[in-house]
Amino acid sequence: MTAIISIKGLEKTYADGFEALKGVDLDIHEGEILALLGPNGAGKTTLISTVCGLVTPSAGQISVGGHDIASEFRAARSLIGLVPQEITIEPFEKVINTVRFSRGLFGKRRDDAHIEKVLRSLSLWEKRNNRNQELSGGMKRRVLIAKALSHEPRVLFLDEPTAGVDVTLRREMWELVRQLRADGVIIILTTHYIEEAEEMADRIGVIDHGRLLLVEEKQKLLHQLGRKELLLELAEPLDEVPGSLAEYDLELSDDRLHLTYEFDAHAERTGMTRLMGAISEAGLSLKDLSTRQSSLEDVFLKLVQDGRATAEEGAE
Amino acid sequence: MNWQAIFSIYRYEMNRTFRTIAQSIVSPVLSTVLYFVVFGSAIGQRIDTVEGIDYGAFIVPGLVMLTLLQQSVTNASFGIYFPKFIGTIYELLSAPLSFIEIVIGYVGAAASKALMIAAIILITSTFFVDLQIAHPFWMLAFLVLTAVSFALLGFIIGIWAGNFEQLQLIPLLVITPLVFLGGAFYSVSMLPPGWQTVTQFNPVLYLISGFRWSFFGVADVPVGISIAAICVFLAICIAVIWAIFRTGWRIKP
Ligand SMILES: Nc1ncnc2c1ncn2[C@@H]1O[C@H](COP(=O)(O)OP(=O)(O)OP(=O)(O)O)[C@@H](O)[C@H]1O
């Protein structure tokens, strides 16, 4: 697979000395949707802004479509559409004029047919002659997307496209993103919602404290790191886990009626059969049992926690 | 060169002007009329002529310059400050543009608007006084050069300003006093000798003097020096803007 965007050794230290990016390497491929997942302040916006030319990198190289973003900035930037995290829009201008303006900035001739197509696909056509300030928050966000799509970018950056967007609109947004991908647009989105990454992305990157902790195909990620839990519901409350079951690391719930056993679903031996034997030997009777696949959320939290632990060790 | 982008910025900015056309034009015209009433009629009755020129006509170039300087600085500073303030500047920075296109678009629009208003004032003044223009080409050249160089200054102020107070600070605190002290309403030769020397350091003096020369053929300072002064000022502004965009000062973290 060819990389449309290649980021090497990217570092960003802001003027106040804060290190927002600490050496990020990332390749973004043709035809994919990449989700960047990370908590507040992880460096997602900084990463995107650096690629788009809003933030000057402190070190490292970035190329877009083979063009270096510094020395060949025109060629590099003309491939990119950016939808910023904050709603930033000129309040007094008409919707259609702001969208046309964006197209013009990218050096493209006025093309009313294309603008109409974009506005219709975002359900903004009826509002085209309204001033931006007369739109709702969700509509304004869609105007920002329309602006980014007005110049037919090859790569689209969506910085938290669904923050503050209602459930219906979020679904519509996801649908739009899929449609764009089908049209050959490469999409990089950032999100706090694991559900969103899980729903949309082909690959997921997890970022925290300026470090890319992992980039992996979503399916592989779920598969590799997928932990399963076996939940045992007891017939009678239990005061403590019997000593004979110590090796299984069982966790007793607060109501003393549930035991949880964690295992790796892909391991050769899950230990489940032996556990069941040991349970009946210990004389416990079960009322019910169920298993639960750990979600991407657990994976994510674990990564971030591990990442922070490693960083702390490194700091010591 | 991304001409399409320059044209887009220019048109977008001019649209913004035309949206508020009434207030853009009414207020300068009104203040011009006031200046004529106060300076032209009230004071003019006592002064009669300056260097052989009817006082009412004598103040026209100064009045036009006053408005031109204020308008080009405020239009340009506001024009670039506004996107910075509301955040839409992200679009300019992420577009395939060099600073040259951004500056031509914004400064061009600001200078155009200032020139339009200067023209309106010039026309308004013909209702009050008889005007003869001795060197029309040089008059136009002075107008355009001044509008462009002060729009560049305004652009720098707009990038520098961190809030609306700072945005208004320089036009109010620097430009207006310099124009008043630069011989807008009197000839420098009317000042006491000590003040005449001080005035030599006022750059606006050279503008007004040169501009007045293009009307009446008389000047406080040689016209060549006036032209050289504007060109030097223009070059300084261009160099500063070039440095701003090179370093990303106040626009790129
Ligand atoms: N201009 C700036 N000057 C100094 N520090 C900054 C600047 N911009 C961002 N930072 C810092 O860099 C870090 C990363 O910020 P960034 O906006 O990239 O986070 P993020 O991952 O997008 O967070 P969120 O999910 O909240 O949007 C934060 O600690 C932030 O305070």
Ligand SMILES: [Mg+2]
């Ligand atoms: Mg962010």
